[in-house]
Amino acid sequence: MNNFLLKLRQEPALMFLFGVMVPITVFLAMQLFNDPEIFFATLMRSLGMGSTYAIVALGFVLIFKATQTVNFAQGALAVSGALFLSFAVADDHIPLTTIDNPINSLPGPDWFHWGVSLVLAMVFAAILGLVIERLTIRPMVGQPLFSVAVITLGLEIALRVFNNDTVKVEFRNVKVPWGIDGFQVGKETINYSIIAAMVTAAIAFVAVFIFYRSRLGIAMRAVAFDQEAAMAQGINVGRVFAIAWAAGAVLAMIGGVFATQPPVKQSLAVDNETANIAFRALPAVILGGLDSATGALLGGLIVGAAEIFAGQYAAGETDILGAGYPVIVPYVVMMIGLLIRPYGLFGTPEIRRV
Amino acid sequence: MLEIANLEVVYNEVILVLRGLSIEVPEGDIVALLGANGAGKTTTVRAVSGLLDVHEGEATKGSITWKGKDITHAKPSEIVESGITQVMEGRRVFAELTVDENLATGGFTVQDKAKTAESYDRVMDLFPILAERRKQTAGYLSGGEQQMLAIGRALMSDPELLILDEPSLGLAPMLIEQIRDIIVDINKQGVSVLLIEQNAMMALSIAKHGYILETGKVVMDGEAQKLLGDEDVQEFYLGLHGEGGERKSFRDVKHYKRRKRWLS
Ligand SMILES: Nc1ncnc2c1ncn2[C@@H]1O[C@H](COP(=O)(O)OP(=O)(O)OP(=O)(O)O)[C@@H](O)[C@H]1O
Ligand SMILES: [Mg+2]
Numbered sequence: 001m002n003n004f005l006l007k008l009r010q011e012p013a014l015m016f017l018f019g020v021m022v023p024i025t026v027f028l029a030m031q032l033f034n035d036p037e038i039f040f041a042t043l044m045r046s047l048g049m050g051s052t053y054a055i056v057a058l059g060f061v062l063i064f065k066a067t068q069t070v071n072f073a074q075g076a077l078a079v080s081g082a083l084f085l086s087f088a089v090a091d092d093h094i095p096l097t098t099i100d101n102p103i104n105s106l107p108g109p110d111w112f113h114w115g116v117s118l119v120l121a122m123v124f125a126a127i128l129g130l131v132i133e134r135l136t137i138r139p140m141v142g143q144p145l146f147s148v149a150v151i152t153l154g155l156e157i158a159l160r161v162f163n164n165d166t167v168k169v170e171f172r173n174v175k176v177p178w179g180i181d182g183f184q185v186g187k188e189t190i191n192y193s194i195i196a197a198m199v200t201a202a203i204a205f206v207a208v209f210i211f212y213r214s215r216l217g218i219a220m221r222a223v224a225f226d227q228e229a230a231m232a233q234g235i236n237v238g239r240v241f242a243i244a245w246a247a248g249a250v251l252a253m254i255g256g257v258f259a260t261q262p263p264v265k266q267s268l269a270v271d272n273e274t275a276n277i278a279f280r281a282l283p284a285v286i287l288g289g290l291d292s293a294t295g296a297l298l299g300g301l302i303v304g305a306a307e308i309f310a311g312q313y314a315a316g317e318t319d320i321l322g323a324g325y326p327v328i329v330p331y332v333v334m335m336i337g338l339l340i341r342p343y344g345l346f347g348t349p350e351i352r353r354v
Numbered sequence: 355m356l357e358i359a360n361l362e363v364v365y366n367e368v369i370l371v372l373r374g375l376s377i378e379v380p381e382g383d384i385v386a387l388l389g390a391n392g393a394g395k396t397t398t399v400r401a402v403s404g405l406l407d408v409h410e411g412e413a414t415k416g417s418i419t420w421k422g423k424d425i426t427h428a429k430p431s432e433i434v435e436s437g438i439t440q441v442m443e444g445r446r447v448f449a450e451l452t453v454d455e456n457l458a459t460g461g462f463t464v465q466d467k468a469k470t471a472e473s474y475d476r477v478m479d480l481f482p483i484l485a486e487r488r489k490q491t492a493g494y495l496s497g498g499e500q501q502m503l504a505i506g507r508a509l510m511s512d513p514e515l516l517i518l519d520e521p522s523l524g525l526a527p528m529l530i531e532q533i534r535d536i537i538v539d540i541n542k543q544g545v546s547v548l549l550i551e552q553n554a555m556m557a558l559s560i561a562k563h564g565y566i567l568e569t570g571k572v573v574m575d576g577e578a579q580k581l582l583g584d585e586d587v588q589e590f591y592l593g594l595h596g597e598g599g600e601r602k603s604f605r606d607v608k609h610y611k612r613r614k615r616w617l618s
Contacts, residue, residue, distance in 0.1 A: 142408070215458065222448045222459045228408050229446040234434030234463035234511060348450075 020336075031313060041188035042312045045263040048194030050304025051201035052258040053330075056281035057288060057296035058204055059251030065224045065291040066244035067137065068145055072152045074252045075278030076159030077132075081125035081253020082260065082270045083163060086172035088117035095167070111177040118257075122250050129249025133242050141237070160275060171269040174257050180266060193261035200254060201297070208293050211247075220244065224291065252278065263308065280327065283334035289347025298345055302337075303330040355381040355546060356402070356438070356515055361416035363397050363570075365409060371397050373570040374416065379515060384537070384547040386557035386578060389567030395550045396443050398567075399519050402548075403440045404430040420515075435463045437514035441521060443550075445504040449493030453484055456492050456503055460510030469512065476543075477506035480536060498529040505536065509545075516540060517548045522556055530556055558582045 032039045056074065063071045087095050088103055103113050103120075136155060140148045163169050178192035211217040222230040223240045231237055259277035260268050284303040288295025311326035318325070343349045356379040363372040372394050379385045389395050400406050401413055404425075418426045425433055439460075448456050457477060461470045478485045481502045487495060492503055501521055508516060518537065522530040530553065538560050541547050551557035558564050561578040566587065574587070581587050 142410075215462070218451065218455045218458050219462055221451060221455075225448045225450050226446055228405060229442060229448065230459065231405060231408065231430040232403060232434075232440055232442055232446075233459045233507065234431045234439075235459060236429075236431045 027313070028309070037186035037188045038312070040185055041190060042309060044190045044194050045312075046305040046308035047301070048191070048197045048263045048304075049308050050301035051194075051197040052255060052264055052277070052300075053281045053284040053304045054201045054297045054300025055197070055204055055251055055258065056255035056277055057284040057300045058208060058293060059248040059255065060278075060281070060285040061288070061291060061293055061296045062208070062244050062251065063248040064285075066220050067148075067241050068224075069137070069148045069152065070285075070290070071245075071248060072149065072278075073132070073155040073159060074248070074255075075275035076156045076163065077125065077128065077249045077252040078256030078259065078277055079163050079169065079270060079272075079275045080128060080159060081121055081249065082174055082256035082274060083167060083169060083172060084124045085117055085121035085253070085257060086174050086270055088120055089114055089175045090173050110175075114175060114177050121253060125249040125253035126246040129245040129247075130242050132249075133245035137241065137245065138238055141241075156275075160272075164272065169271055169274075171267065171271055173269045174260055176257070176261060176268060180262060180268065182262075191262040193258070194263060197258050197261075200258070201300075204251060204254070205293065205297055212293070216240075216243065255281070280330065283330035287334045287337040287344055289344025291348055292344070292346035295344055295346030303333055306330065306333045355379060355421055356548070357417075357419040358398070358402070359417050359419070361398070361401060361418065362414045363394070363401055363406065363411055364414050365397075365411045367410075367412070371411075371570050372401070375567070375570060375572060376416075377565050377572060377575075379546055379548050380563075381546055382541075382544065383563065384541050384549055384561045386554075386561035386564040387548060387550045387567060388552070388554045388557060388564060390552070392569075393567040394570040395567060396519055397570075399440055399443075399517055399550060401426075402433070402438060402517060404428050404433045431463060434511050434513075437512075438517065439508040439511045439513040439515075440517040440519060441501075441504045441508045443519035444523065445497075445500045447492045447495070447500050447503050447507070449491070451492055452489050453492055453495070453503060454488045456507050457484075457510050460507035463511055470510070473510045473512050477509050480509070480539065481506050498525055498532070501525060501529075501533060502536075505533075505540075509540070513545060515546045515548065517550070519550045520552060521549075522551060522553045534560055554587065555582075 028039075056078070059074055060071065063069065088101070091101050092104065093099060093101055103117055106113055106116060132155060136151055137148065140151060176193065176196070178196060180191060180193070182189040182191040182194075212221060219230065219235045220240050220243070222233070222235060223237050227237055255277055256270065256274050258264060259274045260270055264277065265273075281300070284299035285296060286299075287303060288297070288299025307326050307329045310329045314321060314325070337345065341347075358375060358377050361372050361375045362370065364370050375394070375398060377385070377387065377398075387395055387398065397406075397411065400409065400411065402418055402425075406412060413426050416426075417424055420433075420436060420438060423436070425436065428436075448459060451459070457474060461473060464470050464473070483499055484502060484506055487499065492500065495503060505518070505521065521533050521537070525533065534556050537547060537549065549557050549561060558578045558581055564575060564578045564581045565572050566574040566581070574581070574584075
């Protein structure tokens with residue numbers, strides 16, 4: 001019986017490796033020889049997509065690791081933060097007032113104004129994260145985690161309604177300095193936004209790894225491992241939660257900004273769809289293992305690559321696959337990944353937690 | 355210095371576990387708190403360190419006074435800052451963190467870097483074995499090393515009162531002796547100690563005063579040496595060693611369940 005179960009667990013892995021990976025690799029190698037330029041452009045787009053997913057996934061992971069809660073409000077946080085950026089860079093007045101937008105009167109070039117707005121948007125997102133944590137999550141400490149997760153789902157809906165009806169999200173430009181420009185590789189254009197996403201992801205991950213080794217970061221990992229023991233050391237668990245939420249909200253906001261740019265989208269504007277980036281990144285989070293930053297990075301890159309390459313090279317098969325098939329690919333990859341490693345690539349099996 | 359007076363603790367608003375418990379830890383002493391499984395020893399520690407909340411527990415009557423200040427309802431972080439740190443039952447080291455990182459968590463309430471460095475040196479002096487394993491993941495340490503790490507972690511906050519909840523739990527006799535000697539050393543450095551034990555022999559041999567707890571109340575107390583000579587104590591607490599091993603493993607299971615519930 002045990003043997004049978006073991007085989008069952010290994011079989012999908014073997015099936016996947018030989019039955020799927022080998023043909024895909026051969027197919028991709030053929031494409032590379034066929035048209036290296038298209039292949040390279042696709043690779044770059046997949047890295048841009050993966051980096052965007054990784055940034056959003058990292059936000060999920062930070063909050064989950066500290067609080068053991070999947071924050072379903074990441075999407076609405078992404079929109080709220082990106083909207084703030086859009087108001088800061090694109091409007092003459094502070095919303096709902098007649099006061100002049102102070103950023104417009106700053107000296108210096110446009111990209112400088114944009115940079116200032118971005119910093120302000122990060123501060124705004126952090127504060128939003130802190131307030132939400134304080135008002136809705138802190139009172140729930142010690143309650144079943146499922147209830148807390150449902151509360152975050154409620155938050156997502158509430159924030160979306162607020163953004164739609166009161167703030168009115170309709171194609172609000174975030175005015176990234178690089179726009180949809182890019183550089184040429186043969187006949188293919190590589191958008192600068194792709195490079196920006198990759199650089200941002202790299203910075204975010206290095207920052208998180210450095211943070212995890214700092215005093216506060218060690219405290220956060222201690223809380224993640226054993227809340228009561230952390231409290232017994234005098235660690236203020238509430239403060240750790242707050243910091244995790246603030247950082248998670250900032251990452252969501254940055255993810256939201258990249259969700260308006262290539263390769264995710266061409267519009268450069270925040271709209272209702274922007275929130276979906278969180279749900280699209282969820283497979284990356286789960287594939288990576290929910291509580292691992294390394295997992296978020298790898299999960300993001302794998303899922304992003306699968307989606308973009310499938311979108312590029314299976315485009316002739318839409319009759320069978322349906323037009324929107326690339327969006328499904330991340331979930332398929334996640335499922336296969338979970339069959340092979342039930343806790344995700346870098347997840348902590350529950351047993352080790354005890 | 356620490357004074358617990360008529361303390362009553364209730365779990366889940368109905369389960370009365372401490373029924374008017376009174377104990378005292380004078381400055382500079384080692385005080386032993388003894389009792390069988392379920393007597394309420396750990397509950398007493400939780401009450402002192404502000405961790406009842408986590409277990410849906412509440413101090414409904416009585417008071418805990420520390421250096422003249424009422425701390426009955428203080429927060430865990432305030433209590434650690436005020437100079438009381440506990441070494442939890444079952445060690446509870448952060449298994450995924452390194453030895454150094456575990457020690458860093460213990461020093462979380464200390465802002466002064468020089469002081470942290472001092473405490474760190476002191477821990478390394480007391481536990482040379484930890485110095486050899488500084489970068490190692492705590493989960494891979496042996497049980498005895500983990501207990502030393504747990505004590506070292508608690509010392510990083512430079513406490514005036516150290517509470518140890520069954521430090522001999524699950525350790526071999528030789529290691530128990532080693533831990534006992536370390537507790538004496540720590541006490542000589544000026545730290546008051548509240549030592550909670552089922553191993554009455556070990557605790558009473560180094561304590562000045564001892565309390566014996568039964569179903570949430572002190573049923574006997576006195577000078578440690580006198581308790582050691584007392585016939586009842588000898589019969590009930592020193593004669594129990596035969597079944598020690600089995601009982602301990604059972605307790606480990608119970609502890610695991612409790613923590614799971616809090617986390618999930
Ligand atoms: N979270 C809880 N909820 C309800 N009852 C509890 C809880 N924790 C402990 N108890 C009960 O309180 C009583 C005292 O438990 P406590 O852990 O304080 O005993 P102890 O003296 O430390 O025992 P041991 O030697 O086994 O560690 C026990 O009957 C136990 O079942
Ligand atoms: Mg106990």
